[in-house]
Amino acid sequence: MPERAAIRAEAARLRAIFEAAGALPVETSVLQPAEVLLDLYGEDIRARAYVTSDALRGEQMLRPDFTVPVVQMHMEHGAEPARYTYSGEVFRRQEEDARRANEYTQVGFEIFERDAPEAADAEVFALFFDILRPLGLRAATGDIGILMAAVAGLRTSDRRKAALLRHIWRPRRFRALIDRFSGRAPMPEARAALLATTDPMAGAGPFIGLRGPDEIAARITALREDAALGPISASEVALIDAILAVRETSDNALENLRDIAVDLPAIQPATERLARRLDELGARGIDITALDFEASYGRTQMEYYDGFVFGFYAAERPDLPPVASGGRYDALTRHLGRGREIPAVGGVIRPGLVLSLGGRA
Amino acid sequence: MTLKLGVPSKGRLMDKTFEWFGRHGITLGRSGSEREYAGYVQGIDNVELILLSAGEIPRELAAGRIHLGVTGTDLVRDRLGQWEQRVRELAELGFGQADLVLAVPRAWVDVNCLDDLDAAAAAFRARHGFRLRIATKYHRLVRDFLRENGVADYQLVDSQGATEGTVKFETAEAIADITSSGDTLRANHLKILEDGMILKSQATLFKSRVASMEAEDRRTLEVLKARLDLD
Numbered sequence: 001m002p003e004r005a006a007i008r009a010e011a012a013r014l015r016a017i018f019e020a021a022g023a024l025p026v027e028t029s030v031l032q033p034a035e036v037l038l039d040l041y042g043e044d045i046r047a048r049a050y051v052t053s054d055a056l057r058g059e060q061m062l063r064p065d066f067t068v069p070v071v072q073m074h075m076e077h078g079a080e081p082a083r084y085t086y087s088g089e090v091f092r093r094q095e096e097d098a099r100r101a102n103e104y105t106q107v108g109f110e111i112f113e114r115d116a117p118e119a120a121d122a123e124v125f126a127l128f129f130d131i132l133r134p135l136g137l138r139a140a141t142g143d144i145g146i147l148m149a150a151v152a153g154l155r156t157s158d159r160r161k162a163a164l165l166r167h168i169w170r171p172r173r174f175r176a177l178i179d180r181f182s183g184r185a186p187m188p189e190a191r192a193a194l195l196a197t198t199d200p201m202a203g204a205g206p207f208i209g210l211r212g213p214d215e216i217a218a219r220i221t222a223l224r225e226d227a228a229l230g231p232i233s234a235s236e237v238a239l240i241d242a243i244l245a246v247r248e249t250s251d252n253a254l255e256n257l258r259d260i261a262v263d264l265p266a267i268q269p270a271t272e273r274l275a276r277r278l279d280e281l282g283a284r285g286i287d288i289t290a291l292d293f294e295a296s297y298g299r300t301q302m303e304y305y306d307g308f309v310f311g312f313y314a315a316e317r318p319d320l321p322p323v324a325s326g327g328r329y330d331a332l333t334r335h336l337g338r339g340r341e342i343p344a345v346g347g348v349i350r351p352g353l354v355l356s357l358g359g360r361a
Numbered sequence: 362m363t364l365k366l367g368v369p370s371k372g373r374l375m376d377k378t379f380e381w382f383g384r385h386g387i388t389l390g391r392s393g394s395e396r397e398y399a400g401y402v403q404g405i406d407n408v409e410l411i412l413l414s415a416g417e418i419p420r421e422l423a424a425g426r427i428h429l430g431v432t433g434t435d436l437v438r439d440r441l442g443q444w445e446q447r448v449r450e451l452a453e454l455g456f457g458q459a460d461l462v463l464a465v466p467r468a469w470v471d472v473n474c475l476d477d478l479d480a481a482a483a484a485f486r487a488r489h490g491f492r493l494r495i496a497t498k499y500h501r502l503v504r505d506f507l508r509e510n511g512v513a514d515y516q517l518v519d520s521q522g523a524t525e526g527t528v529k530f531e532t533a534e535a536i537a538d539i540t541s542s543g544d545t546l547r548a549n550h551l552k553i554l555e556d557g558m559i560l561k562s563q564a565t566l567f568k569s570r571v572a573s574m575e576a577e578d579r580r581t582l583e584v585l586k587a588r589l590d591l592d
Contacts, residue, residue, distance in 0.1 A: 042492065043504055043516050095442040095501070166483060166513065173511025176476070190473035190555065204468040208550050209528040211469065211485055211493075219471045219484060 002355040007105050010351035010359070011087040014107040014131065018085035021127055023109055026084045028069035030091075034059035037068060040304070040335065050091050050102075062091035066108050067304070067329065068336070071344065074112055075337040081113035087351075100321065101352070110346030112333075117343050118273055121308040121328060122280030124345050128312065128324050129286060131349065135357050137312040137323055141250065142297025143277075144168065144327075145307040146257065146270045150243050153266020156181065156232050159222060171299055178240065183231035194220070195227055239264045246295040250278055253293035277308060304332040308345065314357055323357065324349040363409040364581045365572075367421055367430035370398050370412035374564060377456040378431045385589050405588060407581045416440075418567075423447045425572035428582070435461050435539065435562035439502045448567040451591055457564030459539040461499055463506075463557030466528055466535075467550050474555045475510045478535070482514040485534065496520035496533035499559075503537040506559045525549040 002010075019025060035058075037045050049064040063069065066086050074082060087107040094100045109127065111120045129139065151164045160181050167173040179185035194200050200220055207213055242260050246253050254275055261268045278288045298309030307328030314320050326347020334341035368389065369375045379389045388403040389410055400410030411427055418432035419440040431454065437444050465472050472481050482493040493515045497503050500517055507515065518533050525545050527533040537559060540546055546553065566589075574582070 038516065042513055044508055046500070046517075047504055047508070098443070163480070163483075167511060170511040170513065173479070173513075176511070180476075188474055188476065188555075191477070194470060194473075200470050204470050206550055207468045208466050209534050210489065210531050211466070211481070211534055213468075215481075215484065215488060216469060216471050219481060223471065 002352060006355055007352045010355055011105050011107045014349055014351055014354075015085050015087045017127070017131060018107070018109040021083070021109070021123075023083040023085035026070060026073065026086050027088070028063065028066055028073065028086065030063055030089075031060040032063050032069060033057070034061045036072070036336075037061055037064070040068065040332075047095065048093055050093055064092055065090055066106060066348070067110070067332070067346065070108070070110055071329075071333055071336050074342075074344075075333065075340060078112065080342065081111070081115075083109070083111045083113075084346075085109050099319070104350055104352050106348040107351055108346060108348040110344060112342050112344045114343055117307075117328070117345070118277040119280045120343075120345050121277050122284055122286075124326060124347055125308075125310055126281065126284035126286055128310070128326070128347055128349065132312050132324060132354070132359075135312075135314070135323065135354065135359050137357075138292070138315045139310065139312050140292055140294060140297055141308070141310045142294050143270065143274055143308050144298055144305055145273065146267055146295055147240075147243060147299075148306065149267045149270040150240055150264060153264055154232055154236055154240075157226065157229055159226065160229075160232070169299055171296070178232070178237060181232045182234065182237045184237075187227070191223065195224060235263070243267070244296045246293070248293065250281075250288040250291045250293040253295070254278060257295070273307075298327060304329045304335075306331045310347065314353075317357070320353060320356075321350075323353045362575050362578050363407045364429065364574075364578050364585070365409050365411050365427040366402070367411045367413045367418045367427040367432075368400070369415040369418070369431065374415055374431075374457055375412075377564065378454065381454050381456070382589075387585075387588060405581075405585060407577065408585065419444075419448070422567055422569040423571065425569050428569055428572045428574065428578065429585075430567050430569070431564055432567065433457055433459065433562045434565050435459065435499065435502070435560055437565075437567060438560060439499045447570055449570055450565055451568050451586070452566045452589065454564040454566060457562075459541050459562045461502060461537060461539055461559040461562060462546075462553045463495070463503075463537045463559060464525075464535065464540075464546050464551040464553050467547075467552045469552075472554070475507075475512055475557065478554060479512045479514070482512065486514045492516040493535065494518045494533040495535045495537055496524050496527040497537040498524070499537060499539075502559055510556075525551060 034051055050062040051059055053059045070084055089103055090106050091103050094102045113120050148168060151161055154161060164177055167177060239260055246256050257271045261271050282288055298305050305327035309327035311322040311325040313322050324347060328345040330343045333344050368378050382389050386404050390401050392399045392401045398412040400412050402408045402410050415432045416436055418430040419437045421427045422430045423441050437448060441447055472478055485493040495515050496518050498521050503517060520527055524536050524538040527536060
């Protein structure tokens, strides 16, 4: 690992580039209230972030990323449109791989802007691409919005769609739900038995706890309605599979997705957003015939990216985490904005990795 | 140098461990008064008995302060990251069987598997404004298990004892705890999910992979393993 002073100098150089792109430098606290992060990410965040506490403020987390506090700051008193840059350390618990750093510097760039989201996507990516060009990294891109649009467009109940959308970021559970809703997997025996009885609550025993009989009855009603509903058709499942299998250069991926959109018109607006983004990238000198696009990319990361996603990897060093990553997170601003929202896109670079790979300081 | 053997310092786990070694001709015992945590070893040379809380044995093995230790698989897997690289299982001792299971109120007739739990958790959060609470003391094991199985919208609440009572007390909606017969669960109106077996655990003799050993210790270990029929 390069020395701290060198990393700090590299971070300053990167931040200066982002400032030159119009970003306002901002700072955030190292200690973040745990409640906000837990509410957003759920229990999984405890496996990734260090938690500490005191008797007055309760649980606090050592910041695992800057995005959440920067969005909060913007939603509270930011002017529009806005662009921010920051640099500082983040802290990540490592329980599986002792070689991975649990404390490292990130330098970030975020754009909050309502107009021309594809242009903003392209601007962030192109800026990162130019900065990282000397390292010869592999760029990966994707767009979670396409899969979300496909799910929203399925000819099935809103309840099934909501269940699938909730698990977009958990590929295994998503697959299990698709199998269940399409009839590929049989209904669990216990559920079939439950639905076959006329009075499922008979013999339930004493009710204990907060989840009341009305909630149990409501779920049984939902299960009955779902059982009465036809399966998601095999052709629609095939279209979802086709989308998930898209993995080629961006120009070919776009053609492929446009073909799929003929049978699944719901993804057309998302596909056209991809087209506009590729135009914007081309206009900034990115060769889209050499840029990889993978429709399922970014699905296993933290669940706030809901549109364009990207990452830069050292192809020769599969042991290293991505040198840079980012994406669009409109839904996060909606969640943290309590009713207000603003489209936002951004990313982070790890200057320590840039130096390790022979980048300049 | 002596080979340090960590054994739970009290209760059934200690008695059963003593019995197990005794069957192999090695007598372990507590010396001095009932309250003094000192022990003796007879029937083999150069082995030292260290009496410790079962919960601390994983940590001591991982730190290399003891060479061998008897504790539950559940504790090793919950407390030690990358446990396979830090300790090795030498023998399952055939007692202290305990399953870490996920249980919900028996009145939840609509929840029988993890798939149901996940759906119920989503509805619960929408209704109550907070995530469905699962009381446990095995945070890492439970979290890894639920992540692996794609269950979302839950939170873990710490419970160091009387975990089965938390649902009635309304500090949790479900629990993940150790059970051997399931009697306590039933008595507290709880049922185990069909696919809610998180880990099957029993008392196990572990060897530290990091504790330093001299040539003499290695010889002692070979003698011990021969006596315990572990070759």
